[in-house]
Amino acid sequence: MALSEVHQQIHDAARRFAEEVIRPAAGSLDREERFPEEIYRQMGELGLFGITVPEELGGAGMDTLAYAIVMEELSRGYSSIADQCGLVELAGTLLTVHGSAAQQAQYLMPLLRAERRAAYCITEADAGTDVSGIRATAEQTAVGWRLNGSKLWIHNAPVADTGFVLARTDKTAGKRGMSIFIVDLSLPGVSRGPKEHKMGQRASQVGALQFDGVELPADALLGAENRGFHIMMSVLDKGRVGIAALATGIAQAGLEAALDYAQARRQFGKPIIDNQGLQWMLADMAKDIQAARLLVRDAALKLESKEAATAACSMAKCFASDIAVQHTANAVQVFGGSGYIQGFDVERLYRDAKITQIYEGTNQIQRSIIARELIRNGATA
Numbered sequence: 001m002a003l004s005e006v007h008q009q010i011h012d013a014a015r016r017f018a019e020e021v022i023r024p025a026a027g028s029l030d031r032e033e034r035f036p037e038e039i040y041r042q043m044g045e046l047g048l049f050g051i052t053v054p055e056e057l058g059g060a061g062m063d064t065l066a067y068a069i070v071m072e073e074l075s076r077g078y079s080s081i082a083d084q085c086g087l088v089e090l091a092g093t094l095l096t097v098h099g100s101a102a103q104q105a106q107y108l109m110p111l112l113r114a115e116r117r118a119a120y121c122i123t124e125a126d127a128g129t130d131v132s133g134i135r136a137t138a139e140q141t142a143v144g145w146r147l148n149g150s151k152l153w154i155h156n157a158p159v160a161d162t163g164f165v166l167a168r169t170d171k172t173a174g175k176r177g178m179s180i181f182i183v184d185l186s187l188p189g190v191s192r193g194p195k196e197h198k199m200g201q202r203a204s205q206v207g208a209l210q211f212d213g214v215e216l217p218a219d220a221l222l223g224a225e226n227r228g229f230h231i232m233m234s235v236l237d238k239g240r241v242g243i244a245a246l247a248t249g250i251a252q253a254g255l256e257a258a259l260d261y262a263q264a265r266r267q268f269g270k271p272i273i274d275n276q277g278l279q280w281m282l283a284d285m286a287k288d289i290q291a292a293r294l295l296v297r298d299a300a301l302k303l304e305s306k307e308a309a310t311a312a313c314s315m316a317k318c319f320a321s322d323i324a325v326q327h328t329a330n331a332v333q334v335f336g337g338s339g340y341i342q343g344f345d346v347e348r349l350y351r352d353a354k355i356t357q358i359y360e361g362t363n364q365i366q367r368s369i370i371a372r373e374l375i376r377n378g379a380t381a
Helices: 005-032 037-046 064-077 079-098 101-112 228-234 236-264 276-304 310-340 345-357 363-377
Strands: 118-121 137-140 144-155 162-168 178-184 190-192 206-217
Touching (some): 005 037, 005 064, 005 079, 005 345, 037 079, 064 079, 064 236, 064 276, 079 101, 079 118, 079 162, 079 228, 079 345, 144 162, 144 178, 162 206, 162 228, 178 228, 228 236, 236 310, 310 345
Parallel strands (some): 118 162
Antiparallel strands (some): 137 144, 144 206, 162 178, 190 206
């Protein structure tokens, strides 16, 4: 798929940033499990946050395809960095579409400028893929709301300033009884669990949040009361496009590393790339990555044009994350014993890839969504 001049410029700018700033820091960020403070600030300065947020609200004013391109290129540098771009994009979309002018002024601008950090707070012990299992509650008071409950495995929980928290506001209404609240995470009653030590994407901070009688003002409610589930679900398709692009970037980085190594490494007096079996492995990597990229861009275009995009987004997320895991494993295989040693990029890429099959909906649920859409709409392309 040929890119327009504008999209190519975005691609080139994101790639330069990934090459010059992100990739050199990836190894140390992974080892130290450290939030990328300096890179995060630079991303805000360069306008890499809020790709689809309108210019008048402080964003780049671009489309979903531009967002997918940026996510892939940043992830090619290090997926933990792309993760931050994705978090800001989802939070920015929520505020753009559903936020009041006051909420946009208070939260959106600082978020896009990297002055504040967001956490997207849905998951609980009994509510992962099944969001209907949420138990956190928000009860109305004379002056606002009182929030109680806990969230776990929340990206940015150890470092976030602002949480977008899904809680029950009508305990009898199921999915129709949830609302979203913008929560200042420095308020009394908010506590954070320890940072989780993860297998991959280790510079992307994850942890738990506890809300014990947190008093919120009336204007903490985002969007309409009891419409929180539908509002959160409305950004999941974009979230899946983002993760699909991120997974494609991981796989691309793995292919590039494997190709370079195979050309340089010699065994039996010749470069190992001369072996046909290894050539076929690299060829499979290249064709699957290109297929993933095209699925991602097709889903982005469908989403942007307001077409029915749910199946396309799930296909892209499912396929891209599956091939990312498969082909980073193949990249490790090309490196042989070296690929199993910490400090080699392919070892980190293999670890980073696995979570893409899990977050934004497991690939099992993506397959169920695709099947549901086939049953509902048939197999027409």
